[in-house]
Amino acid sequence: MRMVDLIEKKRDGHSLSKEEINFIIEGYTNGTILDYQMSSLAMAIYFQGMNDEESTNLSLAMLNSGDVMDLSSIKGIKVDKHSTGGVGDKTSLVLGPLVASLGVKVAKMSGRGLGHTGGTLDKLESIKGFNINQNMDSFKEIVNKTGIAIVGQTGNLCPADKKLYALRDVTGTVPSIPLIASSIMSKKLASGADAICLDVKVGSGAFMKTIEEGRKLANLMVNIGKNCGRKMTAILTDMDEPLGFAIGNSLEVIEAINTLKGHGPQDLTDLCVEIGSYLALDANVCQTREEACLKLRENLQNGKAFNKFMEMVIAQGGDVNYVMDINNFAKASEVIPVCAQETGYIAYIDALSIGLAAMLLGAGRETKDDKIDMAVGIVLDKKIGDYVNKGDVVCYIHTNGLRTEEAISKVCDAFKYTKEKTEKKLILDVIR
Numbered sequence: 001m002r003m004v005d006l007i008e009k010k011r012d013g014h015s016l017s018k019e020e021i022n023f024i025i026e027g028y029t030n031g032t033i034l035d036y037q038m039s040s041l042a043m044a045i046y047f048q049g050m051n052d053e054e055s056t057n058l059s060l061a062m063l064n065s066g067d068v069m070d071l072s073s074i075k076g077i078k079v080d081k082h083s084t085g086g087v088g089d090k091t092s093l094v095l096g097p098l099v100a101s102l103g104v105k106v107a108k109m110s111g112r113g114l115g116h117t118g119g120t121l122d123k124l125e126s127i128k129g130f131n132i133n134q135n136m137d138s139f140k141e142i143v144n145k146t147g148i149a150i151v152g153q154t155g156n157l158c159p160a161d162k163k164l165y166a167l168r169d170v171t172g173t174v175p176s177i178p179l180i181a182s183s184i185m186s187k188k189l190a191s192g193a194d195a196i197c198l199d200v201k202v203g204s205g206a207f208m209k210t211i212e213e214g215r216k217l218a219n220l221m222v223n224i225g226k227n228c229g230r231k232m233t234a235i236l237t238d239m240d241e242p243l244g245f246a247i248g249n250s251l252e253v254i255e256a257i258n259t260l261k262g263h264g265p266q267d268l269t270d271l272c273v274e275i276g277s278y279l280a281l282d283a284n285v286c287q288t289r290e291e292a293c294l295k296l297r298e299n300l301q302n303g304k305a306f307n308k309f310m311e312m313v314i315a316q317g318g319d320v321n322y323v324m325d326i327n328n329f330a331k332a333s334e335v336i337p338v339c340a341q342e343t344g345y346i347a348y349i350d351a352l353s354i355g356l357a358a359m360l361l362g363a364g365r366e367t368k369d370d371k372i373d374m375a376v377g378i379v380l381d382k383k384i385g386d387y388v389n390k391g392d393v394v395c396y397i398h399t400n401g402l403r404t405e406e407a408i409s410k411v412c413d414a415f416k417y418t419k420e421k422t423e424k425k426l427i428l429d430v431i432r
């Protein structure tokens with residue numbers, strides 16, 4: 001086989017066979033296929049697309065390029081979730097303990113964030129002592145014992161995807177639905193869970209700008225997962241504003257703790273119950289979705305979800321005093337109110353601008369070696385649909401003095417106002 005023939009085949013709109021895709025991914029991983037040929041193929045895929053079978057084969061080839069987690073020693077059905085990236089998205093911190101409180105096994109490998117705010121791992125590290133670096137044996141032991149662990153990646157998962165994603169990043173080929181789907185699914189499949197729920201964000205700040213694009217990506221990922229024998233759900237959610245009120249690492253952990261105690265923001269609570277209900281069904285701990293939703297909401301009120309979070313923190317070496325008393329989290333030196341520049345209903349809060357403002361304050365990384373400031377960020381005081389008079393506070397900036405003026409200006413630009421009240425729906429569609 002010659003790579004040039006395969007590039008031409010895809011360029012001319014034909015599909016690639018399993019053997020051809022394996023040849024490409026093996027060659028690219030071991031260095032016999034070079035970046036310039038792979039970029040050309042990625043661009044051909046960007047324009048010509050791939051069918052479901054090709055996308056499944058690409059996911060499997062990337063999955064097989066590295067270690068594959070064997071979670072069989074964990075008893076019961078293991079679940080996982082993935083979000084395509086939201087601002088203020090602390091869902092995993094709430095959802096994990098919440099579904100684990102129903103007896104579902106949550107074995108979650110998460111990532112660090114590059115961009116707006118830290119990832120789930122960075123957020124958890126705002127709890128003193130919390131150890132995300134568990135080896136495979138202790139990871140499985142914690143899940144078996146407490147029902148949940150959230151850890152950093154162990155082993156060498158999907159090296160082909162790592163290499164290809166970095167190449168796509170600099171060749172204008174990230175926004176290709178088959179490439180995004182195979183990239184995400186190769187990693188999810190390699191992580192070993194039996195049931196997976198994907199939260200596909202739709203909106204100006206998300207990868208998928210329209211519901212139609214979001215549906216295509218969600219359908220493809222669900223099909224890839226099912227073709228590989230996993231139980232799959234994808235939930236399409238709106239990202240026309242950040243999720244919840246808090247954006248920034250410890251600010252988000254505090255909001256997650258409040259949500260686990262039953263007094264979190266409605267959008268975050270609803271999303272966690274929605275995702276949790278499908279995972280509870282797929283893990284066979286509930287018979288109907290109604291039953292699952294009811295039990296999940298009960299566990300947010302009766303302390304079971306919060307207790308499960310505490311168990312996880314203890315099992316992973318975190319200081320439980322942080323969870324018991326949120327005043328222990330580091331605080332920013334200054335909290336500055338930002339006021340509405342118009343009178344009217346809030347129509348839109350550009351999540352991307354809010355995320356970038358948080359990053360300017362130090363909550364996220366511009367490059368992978370940047371150090372994160374856990375305490376800084378933004379706390380919204382108003383959400384879409386709220387009425388404000390010019391001069392009312394719409395949010396608060398928590399800052400330690402870094403690029404504060406730039407952040408305030410970005411935040412002001414993020415808020416859009418209208419005369420008519422906008423109705424907003426968080427969950428746009430569910431695909432199973």
Ligand code: URA
Nearest residue numbers: 165179180181183184
């Ligand atoms: N996230 C991934 O892991 N891969 C993509 O291609 C896009 C988002």
